[in-house]
Amino acid sequence: MLYRLFSSLKTSVFILAFMGLIxxxxxxxxxxxxxxxxxxxxxxxxxxxxxxxxxxxxxSPLFIFTTGILLMNLxxxxxxxxxxxxxxxxxxxxFERLKAHPNVxxxxxxxxxxxxxxxxxxxxxxxxxxPSVKIFEKGLQYWWLSWFYHVGIxxxxxxxxxxxxxxxxxxxxxxxxxxxxISLYSKETRWNQFLINxxxxxxxxxxxxxxxxxxxxxxxxxxxxxxxxYPKDKAERLALGIGIKEIEPSKKGFSYMPKMWLTRLDxxxxxxRILDAELWVNRPFRTGGLTLYQMGYEQKAKLLVHPxxxxxxxxxxxxxxxxxxxxEARKPFExxxxxxxxxxxxxxxxxxxxxxxxxxxxxxVTTVYYIPEDNxxxxxxxxxxxxxxxxxxxxxxxxxxxxxxxSYLSYRKDPGVWxxxxxxxxxxxxxxxxxxxxxxxxxxxxEGNTACVLISTRGILADKDRIVKKLKK
Amino acid sequence: xxxxxxxxxxxxxxxxxxKLFWVVAFLYIVxxxxxxxxxxxxKSGVGRALxxxxxxxxxxxxxxxxxxxxxxxxxxxxxxxxxLSWFAWxxxxxxxxVQRRWKEVHLPGxxxxxISGAACLYSLFTRSPVIAPIPPALxxxxxEAHVIxxxxxxxxxxxxxxxxxxxxxxxxxxxxxxxxFGYIDDEFHRWTHRLVLLGFPLLTFAVFxxxxxxxxxxxxxxSWDPKETWSLITWTVYALYLHTRAIGRWKGLPAxxxxxxxxxxxIMTFLGVNWLTKLLNIPSIHTYAx
Numbered sequence: 001m002l003y004r005l006f007s008s009l010k011t012s013v014f015i016l017a018f019m020g021l022i023x024x025x026x027x028x029x030x031x032x033x034x035x036x037x038x039x040x041x042x043x044x045x046x047x048x049x050x051x052x053x054x055x056x057x058x059x060s061p062l063f064i065f066t067t068g069i070l071l072m073n074l075x076x077x078x079x080x081x082x083x084x085x086x087x088x089x090x091x092x093x094x095f096e097r098l099k100a101h102p103n104v105x106x107x108x109x110x111x112x113x114x115x116x117x118x119x120x121x122x123x124x125x126x127x128x129x130x131p132s133v134k135i136f137e138k139g140l141q142y143w144w145l146s147w148f149y150h151v152g153i154x155x156x157x158x159x160x161x162x163x164x165x166x167x168x169x170x171x172x173x174x175x176x177x178x179x180x181x182i183s184l185y186s187k188e189t190r191w192n193q194f195l196i197n198x199x200x201x202x203x204x205x206x207x208x209x210x211x212x213x214x215x216x217x218x219x220x221x222x223x224x225x226x227x228x229x230y231p232k233d234k235a236e237r238l239a240l241g242i243g244i245k246e247i248e249p250s251k252k253g254f255s256y257m258p259k260m261w262l263t264r265l266d267x268x269x270x271x272x273r274i275l276d277a278e279l280w281v282n283r284p285f286r287t288g289g290l291t292l293y294q295m296g297y298e299q300k301a302k303l304l305v306h307p308x309x310x311x312x313x314x315x316x317x318x319x320x321x322x323x324x325x326x327x328e329a330r331k332p333f334e335x336x337x338x339x340x341x342x343x344x345x346x347x348x349x350x351x352x353x354x355x356x357x358x359x360x361x362x363x364x365v366t367t368v369y370y371i372p373e374d375n376x377x378x379x380x381x382x383x384x385x386x387x388x389x390x391x392x393x394x395x396x397x398x399x400x401x402x403x404x405x406x407s408y409l410s411y412r413k414d415p416g417v418w419x420x421x422x423x424x425x426x427x428x429x430x431x432x433x434x435x436x437x438x439x440x441x442x443x444x445x446x447e448g449n450t451a452c453v454l455i456s457t458r459g460i461l462a463d464k465d466r467i468v469k470k471l472k473k
Numbered sequence: 474x475x476x477x478x479x480x481x482x483x484x485x486x487x488x489x490x491x492k493l494f495w496v497v498a499f500l501y502i503v504x505x506x507x508x509x510x511x512x513x514x515x516k517s518g519v520g521r522a523l524x525x526x527x528x529x530x531x532x533x534x535x536x537x538x539x540x541x542x543x544x545x546x547x548x549x550x551x552x553x554x555x556x557l558s559w560f561a562w563x564x565x566x567x568x569x570x571v572q573r574r575w576k577e578v579h580l581p582g583x584x585x586x587x588i589s590g591a592a593c594l595y596s597l598f599t600r601s602p603v604i605a606p607i608p609p610a611l612x613x614x615x616x617e618a619h620v621i622x623x624x625x626x627x628x629x630x631x632x633x634x635x636x637x638x639x640x641x642x643x644x645x646x647x648x649x650x651x652x653x654f655g656y657i658d659d660e661f662h663r664w665t666h667r668l669v670l671l672g673f674p675l676l677t678f679a680v681f682x683x684x685x686x687x688x689x690x691x692x693x694x695x696s697w698d699p700k701e702t703w704s705l706i707t708w709t710v711y712a713l714y715l716h717t718r719a720i721g722r723w724k725g726l727p728a729x730x731x732x733x734x735x736x737x738x739x740i741m742t743f744l745g746v747n748w749l750t751k752l753l754n755i756p757s758i759h760t761y762a763x
Contacts (some may be wrong), residue, residue: 009719009720010720011718012716013713013716013717013720013723016709016712016713016716017713020706020709020710020713022729023702023703023705023706023709024706026697026702027699027702027703027706027749027755028749028753030753030754030755031697031755041754058697121642143725160695163694163695169692169693220536222559223606224476224480225603225604225605225606226480226483226484226600226603226604227603228484228487228603230601230602230603234598237597237598238495240488240491241491241492241494241495241597242495243492247475247484247485247487247488247491248484248490249481249483249484254476254480257605257606257608258608258609259606259609260609260612261609268739280609281609281610281612282609282612282613282689282690283609283689284689284692291692293690293691293692294609295691318604333619354476355476355479355480355483356474356475356476356479410691410692411692412692412693417688417694420684420694421685424681424684424685427677427681428674428677428678428681431673431674431677432674432678433672435670435671435673436671436674460667460670460671
């Protein structure tokens, strides 16, 4: 009973539909959020969300259970089909049925068998009786392809589980001349947590997995790009489209478009060897079990802030007490006795690759924003601020004194990735050949001088008419 | 030429390209209106005008795509402005390729021109046409393969959806079929299956190549980000469609419904997920695609 249930295609359909529903829930509820954050954001159904684990649904018992059921269904189906495929016996249809079939083609000449062999068909079964119906086939057997890519799916899901249980992923921020020691060992992996829950004692550190990183260079590069004041109004956009107005470069100048973030560092391995590593976005560095990725950068600026002061011809006028602030780019900061918050954007520094092919060192520059008290999502642009210069806004003078830039890297050890990669290759090739590859089965019999031929096909590239034409030649 | 002169030249070319894009959008809308006329009149001549109109639009759109490629010196599918244009173009070209098999069938062209026209107008009204060089996140050998194959899959699914809608229309109004569309009724249903059969491995490759790319860029092949999860939902729905086609009693209307649902999921993956993440304030790492 259970075997029949799990080997049924209908069961697969229901499980897949349920999986689809779980995926959908995962896109509606913010994954990884705390239940308190969910309640603060006005979330309803708190009890349901908590019990079902909707905020971490892809690690919830519901999801793991459903995936387990799907794997079981796949495994039983594969076993069931394997038994059938290994014993597959091609039983030709009865001659009278073949003759009466609506899709049967008839040929006057009776040398069909030789023709079929000459175009690559192989005899698979010769029927008994007279006239005997024979079966010829050509192409990769689609049922095996289908079987293999379903095996691939099982392997891919197993790889997912390996990743979920054993992967270690952390981030490190590297400042020049400040070496950082990291470890690929973590007590926090799901597997280690499972062992701890079983009562096993695990060490806090493992010297065998420690690496030391020393930053040698971090580089940011920009392209010079066209900046236009593209109108927001739809009618004005239409006016540009029909030629009433023309597009012109913005009077605010050109734009800086990120070209590359590159890190050079020394990597000291657990065996003591020191490697010279170079990596950038989409080009990770790999050694041993470690993979190091360029995620971005962290920038800090020193701003001297003078409240209630104004720029005058003679310098800065008297005002409130000045304050030196150490602030991080893109993070809000406060200025004493001023309402709301402020923030600076990413610092633009490094090399600019200009349109005319020349390069230029960028004088560090950033944008200063004001965040009103009543709308923390709003960013009001106060102006641009270059290193060594000042900006007056909101009754305050901001002086850009200094900056610091660090490389933001992430490192990872993932024992599941090779299995997922291999499985994906398996699935894709199987699926592609199964969908596109041509497979033909010809059942034919000769009665007197007339041959009755019935052709069935699989695969998008299969062309029944082409075979009929070849047989008629 | 100085950098300033080069920027002026870029602005000029951008203006020319923008005008051409408006012409393309206008032509799609004209085709859509011819499609409405065809739907009402069922006259073969009007149907032929719709298909011819789509051919002309596709040719001009191809010129636009080539122009944008030379302008940016990179593949023209980086920003949403560009991908919407690329989407409309791939859908139309795929439809015209498939349509060659049915000489007197023009109705799916009505839906295709509507979808392509809407994509072009959405791009023109809501996005900036400015050309940016490839940012660090997109500088990957997986980038071109992932986007080209994903949009090819989308195009195939849109055509399958259009043909499926026509099939359902005949199923509901079966008395309309003879005369205008002749034998084509059930043939449509078989074609939607063949199209999904082609689109499904392409979508599978798009998901896998996206995962491989994410593994190089972020160190994680799968993050359960809303865009990734929606691509998995789309994949699951089309997998369901293909499975139901193999089950006797479900291969008719239930399979058709799943094909329509697959199309909705595909649109959600491409565009709707951006709206959903904003609406629900869910962070997404695919912000460069917005």
